[in-house]
Amino acid sequence: MSGLIKTLIKTSTLSLALGAIAFSATAADKVYRLKLAETWGPNFPIFGDATKNMAEMAEKMSNGRLQIRIDSSNKHKAPLGVFDMVKSGQYDMGHSASYYWKGKVPNTLYFTAMPFGMTPAEQYAWFYHGGGMELMEQVYTPHNVMSFPGGNSDIQMGGWFQKEINSVDDLQGLKMRIPGFAGEILADLGAKPTNIASGELYTSLERRTIDALEWVGPSLDLRMGFHKIAPYYYTGWHEPGSELQFLVNKRKFDSLPEDLQEILRIAMRTAAYDMYIHATHESGKNWASMKSEYPDVQVKDFPPEVMAAFRASNDKLLAEHAAKDALAKEIQMSQAAYLEQVRSWTDISHRAYLNSQAK
Amino acid sequence: MSGLIKTLIKTSTLSLALGAIAFSATAADKVYRLKLAETWGPNFPIFGDATKNMAEMAEKMSNGRLQIRIDSSNKHKAPLGVFDMVKSGQYDMGHSASYYWKGKVPNTLYFTAMPFGMTPAEQYAWFYHGGGMELMEQVYTPHNVMSFPGGNSDIQMGGWFQKEINSVDDLQGLKMRIPGFAGEILADLGAKPTNIASGELYTSLERRTIDALEWVGPSLDLRMGFHKIAPYYYTGWHEPGSELQFLVNKRKFDSLPEDLQEILRIAMRTAAYDMYIHATHESGKNWASMKSEYPDVQVKDFPPEVMAAFRASNDKLLAEHAAKDALAKEIQMSQAAYLEQVRSWTDISHRAYLNSQAK
CATH class of the missing domain: 3.40.190.10 (Periplasmic binding protein-like II)
Structure with a gap:
């Protein structure tokens, strides 16, 4: 549509009223281009598929209005610089893992996977229903960065x-x-x-x-x-279920129209879940190959x-982390309490069922 | 935008060229209204939350162009008539469970959960990577109906x-x-x-x-x-992971613009995953309540x-089902082969980990 309007504007002598219509139609068709830096090299299996899946969903759902270009580490040369590049706005988005930033921001440690911690489904439940997203926001907002689950590698x-x-x-x-x-x-x-x-x-x-x-x-x-x-x-x-991470520069996110914000949010959420299921599939397939070859x-x-x-x-x-940092203590307590509650259920459902079926 | 255009059209004497612009802008703003019948009563926990979540995502992502009205069973009075109502076009969509239709279409039995079958993540992997979606399509397409995963109740x-x-x-x-x-x-x-x-x-x-x-x-x-x-x-x-179902009348789906098809597809997929995580959370919370009260x-x-x-x-x-129906046999063999492969992985990951952590 915007091509037609441009042609009409060029060739017409229409009034201010038509100008207003053309402006309005062009705004709805405006293409937003975001650049994403991923920690992984090009065509990295599973992790790299998650970013492509996310970008494709966003583009199709937005009818081409949201275009996300993915740069792998061979392009940007800074696999562990993704957080800084999204924070500064050099990139609009990133795909990485939260615990890579613990040297800069210690409390980012808690949003990937913790030893003796939650399984993938348990951790998603903590993120979305147990206060996890809110705690992650507390850690990332001071850096002008939003962090979202970015795909689980399974246990x-x-x-x-x-x-x-x-x-x-x-x-x-x-x-x-x-x-x-x-x-x-x-x-x-x-x-x-x-x-x-x-x-x-x-x-x-x-x-x-x-x-x-x-x-x-x-x-x-x-x-x-x-x-x-x-x-x-x-x-x-x-690492009983390492969750990768989508990062988004907050100012950039806030500058998007509301429908594209929602499209981006849902594309990231779905790509994360999809990656967990993809990892489950590849794990089963590849473990069968390993056993058959060796x-x-x-x-x-x-x-x-x-x-x-x-x-x-x-x-x-x-305990050493918690003693030094009140927010670290709060996150640890939230995770421990949630794990205790949800694991009681996992034990009488998944653990009981899997044990009853074991050969 | 369309309000502005309508006003302008009414008050202007602009040429055919402007008419073409106004038509085009109106088409992009056209609102598609779908009606969904759910098997559940009003405000049914978890299951009913999944349909609301799906409709809200679709509306926000489409900037209001895709509106889905949800009728609960108190409205349509036919909780187990959802398949027929979607097939006939009386409703555009449904939310139910595939195995409810086995009296009419025996092979619908296989797409909810099977005794001794797959866990939720294993079954999603079968649907999306192991041929499950294609088999479900074979069963539903002759009825002019599309079926998609609609949320897992967990084991x-x-x-x-x-x-x-x-x-x-x-x-x-x-x-x-x-x-x-x-x-x-x-x-x-x-x-x-x-x-x-x-x-x-x-x-x-x-x-x-x-x-x-x-x-x-x-x-x-x-x-x-x-x-x-x-x-x-x-x-x-x-029922080691009962997956509910979104049904869509295929002619209705095909009549939607491509971007709204993708929005609907992703809203359903995300709502399904989200329900699994919601069920995990509610299971943990409610099991804690039960144990504390009793x-x-x-x-x-x-x-x-x-x-x-x-x-x-x-x-x-x-075996009796398989002997009577070649497609039933094919589905059973697909599920059995996939289960064997993926469970080998689940056993050395989830089962091993959960057993190592058991108190």
Whole structure:
């Protein structure tokens, strides 16, 4: 329609009244172009699919009025600069993970996944019905940034190990790639967490430069090939449902018409849920591939003694955070209370059902 | 905008060219009004919230161009006539559950929940990545109706019992309100499934006119009050994640502009996911209330012998369906293959994690 109007304006000598109509029609057709920086490289599976899914939904629902250009890390060169770039307005949006910003804004730690914390559905319930979104807003608003759930990777595995972990002693000196808060827990127990670029992980594990590593789970581990070189795949404890994050520059969001704000909000919410389901699917498919190619992979649970030690370190480190920061304490208490309530239900539904069906 | 244009048209003597602009602007502003019939009564918790959530998202995202009026069962008087009313075009949309139509269209049975079947996330993965949507389309398209996931109630409980079930013998003559396919399984094992109007359930259970009943789970059971009068709450097996359904008259859907089709599709998808998370929240909250008001409620698992009998009957009845209908067989095989693959993953993620955290 706007092309027709422009032609008419150029070729006509119509009055002010027609000018008003043309202006009004053009406003409704105005195209809003947003730029999104994602932490991931181009065509990154599952995570990158979530941003594309979000942008496609927004464009179709808005009849082309909302166009979101996605720049992967090869373009913007700052995978861990996404928060700053959205805050400054260099980018309008970001797709990343909240806990990456804990060095700058400590309380961002709490909005991805916590050790011994909530499963994906439990955590979505906390975000949307248990006060989680409001707490996240308190953390992000001072930075002129809005944060929304951005897709769940499902429960992450505990990692690939070259040797069995039968006791806390087995953790002493263990060289493991495990970043973030979980890495702090391992360090507290005498392990040696290291960070290694993803391209070097396979060789490091194969040559035993490291004894163990955690990545995600079968959905993304398959293509890394770890199952070919490490015999033990430990079940998870440290990220029981990592939720990625959409970031939006708040001034930019506020400048959009109300219908496009709602379209953007719903496109992000749906893309997040969709990614959780996509991760569930890819996990099942890829785990089947791993088992069929390498039937000797052994799934192991950490023994109760080791889990108890992980938990004790976790509690100690969380208490240190809470002692330093009232909002950290409030978030921790909200999560703990919500987890206690919802897990009582998960135990008599999901846990009971899955146990009754186990072969 | 359209008000301004109408005024201008009335008061102006502008040429054909202006008429063309005004027509075009009016088309983009045209309001599409759809009527939705829901199976539930007015203000029905969780299920009814899902339809309201869907309609609100659609209206806001379309800037008021898509308006959906919701009629509850007190209005249309045909809670189990929703499929027929959408098929005939008397209503444009419906909100119900697919398995209600199995008397008319037997293969609709498979798109709500199946005994010993998939959990909510597993089933969404089957719908969106495992061929489920395509199979559902095959079943519904001949009826000029489109069916979409409409919200998950989470894993349903096995029901409230006045006496313990310790063996298959205890099922003999057991009077239980349990409708649908699960009722057929109970009947096959010697129980006497009955159907009783929801308003009479409490009294029937209290006076022991029936020995047991299943409803949903804490999310909807709390307000029914069963926990006050029955001591045993059995864990679930027969509906491990009942997915409700949005129905849309296909001709009506096809008549919408493409952007409103996408808005409607995404509003339904999001409302479905949102309902699952809402049900998770309400289940946790209400289960906490039940336990605090009636701490003597005992949660029980059916013993393995009884579960094995349920499963054997289930397999027998499913085989009877499959023998009569090639599409039924295809759907069953698709579900069984998908379940086997995805459950292998759920077992090493959710089941392992929940067991490791159990108190």
